[in-house]
């Protein structure tokens with residue numbers, strides 16, 4: 001048994017969890033959502049084991065680094081963080097129906113890592129600049145931030161599908177109250193913002209210890225700052241009159257597009273220091 | 278009411294609106310994109326080549342080629358700062374009164390009308406329940422204020438009044454960050470210094486202008502080493518450096534990528550490396566007639582007498598690339614042979630092909646036996662007296678966000694009234710400036726405890 005095996009089974013388990021959640025939603029069967037949650041937790045344990053095993057394997061190969069160093073590893077970790085966050089939210093708010101809006105993200109990230117042929121899952125050595133504990137802190141916190149924004153994005157979708165009319169017969173009528181959707185979205189944005197802030201800061205500290213410049217306006221840095229601005233805008237608008245619900249949900253969606261661009265777009269379309277991951 | 282505002286009042290009004298903050302942030306976010314798409318700090322020719330004359334002019338006019346340092350981008354940041362300062366001053370006077378009131382008071386009617394009010398009846402006397410509730414509130418919230426009303430007793434407790442300062446901490450941290458960056462750009466520098474192994478220097482060259490900067494001490498590179506993984510990727514660069522002041526060695530240490538040397542406010546980073554030209558070579562010299570050989574180590578610039586006592590050989594120099602009939606033979610020593618008749622000609626001795634010179638079939642053939650390939654280390658040298666402001670800003674930003682997001686000013690209210698012989702009615706409610714979800718849970722927990 002090796003980490004690749006564990007992580008590919010994780011992909012299928014997450015797929016199953018997604019199917020359960022979507023099924024529970026479509027057929028209005030609470031029991032399916034319960035099953036979805038159990039499957040999700042199993043997938044999450046598998047995912048964790050895969051990451052830990054990969055870490056150990058990297059030491060056995062003599063490279064000895066934390067498994068957060070390339071596109072494959074970061075996507076696997078992204079799935080893991082979204083899963084953690086979602087499991088926490090479901091336990092805290094006891095609303096299982098919202099799993100429909102989070103589980104597909106968990107599945108898609110790891111599926112993309114496993115099936116895109118341009119993403120290699122080989123464990124490779126680190127170049128000297130990347131050998132730093134700050135880097136580990138940087139990657140973990142950035143991804144917790146991205147996970148928060150991803151879940152916020154999922155929840156924002158609810159603003160567009162939940163019918164205004166409370167008596168509507170649509171399957172979407174079962175979604176949580178407007179108040180709760182609002183609260184959930186905001187909490188996720190706040191969580192994401194705090195961790196993106198820490199992520200940008202640990203990145204700056206790392207850059208300063210590796211090459212003496214805490215900020216160099218390279219495209220990845222700049223895009224993470226743009227993302228940060230968008231969510232700062234989100235929080236300020238929320239406090240101003242006339243901004244709530246759908247309008248605000250749009251900002252959260254724009255923010256998540258900025259996250260995706262920071263994460264993928266910069267690697268594929270622009271060049272810079274961070275092109276390794 | 279109609280008022281005639283003076284111009285300074287208008288300006289103040291303009292900067293104290295939170296709407297301006299949103300506009301500025303939107304502009305910062307949008308314009309920041311430009312610098313990630315348009316080439317930064319390229320040469321004039323690059324812009325003309327990539328974008329054509331028209332666009333290149335536009336880019337120059339608006340400083341899009343170095344936009345994060347352009348007057349208009351810095352202007353946006355200045356507006357943001359003034360906005361923060363003005364807005365904070367304007368609001369702090371109100372917030373301050375809320376945070377540090379002369380006397381904490383509460384409005385009973387308001388709490389009675391709250392949506393989260395819970396009411397239930399317990400089989401306990403008024404005094405018994407009051408004591409219980411008071412202990413509970415003071416233990417789980419804070420100091421309790423007790424007041425008697427027409428029909429019973431009200432209790433009030435609160436915590437986290439000070440957390441209302443959290444947003445001010447966040448905004449102040451931004452000012453600190455900008456201040457630190459400003460100090461760094463005025464009083465600091467960033468420079469590069471390449472040192473061959475064995476070389477000593479105290480003058481680096483600025484990254485931006487290439488002007489020299491003089492350090493208070495000299496740096497000597499004793500040794501440079503690079504290690505590779507099996508895959509060929511570099512694993513580690515290491516330089517062994519000695520700092521020299523007034524002719525005395527004061528400190529010798531290794532630096533690596535991610536492990537810089539910091540000395541008296543100067544930071545020395547390992548940033549790159551390369552091969553330095555060798556300054557001497559060991560040659561085997563084979564005489565054509567009798568195959569007699571001799572081995573000599575010759576420095577660049579040195580001239581030697583060959584075995585026939587008439588011919589001389591001079592090692593003229595070293596080229597990183599040597600062109601031979603259109604082929605690049607790589608790093609090569611250049612020598613010159615002076616013959617007895619006064620004629621002289623040049624020969625090339627490529628490192629990669631040590632016996633190359635035999636093909637010339639001259640009176641003498643020069644074969645390279647050994648050439649010490651030296652490295653130079655590329656150091657990045659910086660001074661940034663603003664860094665501590667920036668780091669303080671980082672800390673405050675995280676602390677401020679934590680306070681703002683996860684802590685709240687919460688007030689709890691309990692009212693107890695006698696309802697029968699040995700029964701009392703208890704009502705409980707609370708408010709919070711944020712985190713209403715957490716407050717609801719807490720009220721439920723308090724109810725649970727009181728019901729026993």
Ligand code: HEM
Nearest residue numbers: 232235236239293294295298357360361364444447451681
């Ligand atoms: C990058 C810049 C900025 C960041 C990261 C930032 C961050 C924040 C955060 C995290 C909050 C709390 C939001 C919440 O409670 O949900 C906040 C609130 C606020 N910000 Fe900013 N801010 C920035 C710029 C500004 C500027 C330039 C102003 C200028 C007026 C401003 C004015 C305010 C006000 C008035 C509040 C509300 C405070 C309250 O709740 O009483 N912010 N800001």
